[in-house]
Amino acid sequence: MSNKSDFLKKTSSALILIQKSIGILMLLILLFLVFIQVILRAMNLPLMGIEELLILPTIWVYMIGSANASEERNHISVDILEVFLSNKTILTIFSVIRTFVSLTIGIVLTYWLFGFFNRSLML
Numbered sequence: 001m002s003n004k005s006d007f008l009k010k011t012s013s014a015l016i017l018i019q020k021s022i023g024i025l026m027l028l029i030l031l032f033l034v035f036i037q038v039i040l041r042a043m044n045l046p047l048m049g050i051e052e053l054l055i056l057p058t059i060w061v062y063m064i065g066s067a068n069a070s071e072e073r074n075h076i077s078v079d080i081l082e083v084f085l086s087n088k089t090i091l092t093i094f095s096v097i098r099t100f101v102s103l104t105i106g107i108v109l110t111y112w113l114f115g116f117f118n119r120s121l122m123l
Helices: 002-042 050-071 080-084 088-122
Strands: none
Touching (some): 080 088
16 A cells, blocks of 8 residues: 555656646746847847747746645735734634625636537537
8 A cells, every 4th residue: 555655656746847847838938038028129120929939838837837836735815904903703704705805706717617608519
């Protein structure tokens, strides 16, 4: 049983390393394309289609970033209130409000999902 568990941990670690490497590669490609675009525009030689090329690595960065956040069981948040407020009660109230808003948005999006899915089945 231990061998199987070790194998799964090593495989998982290898896949996470590959995932993070792809994310870094996509960021470098994105940086390179933007750099080329700025240089060419500064020389008044705009390259047609570079904006379309920027879309692909951008999508990959978003998807890999969300997969990394999911793997780390984390999410992107801006906790500015904690910097300005020290009252735990107010922070708890804002946390409840944030959770309620997230739940409401999730419910609305799920409702829309089923509506779009149902509509796509009718086509």
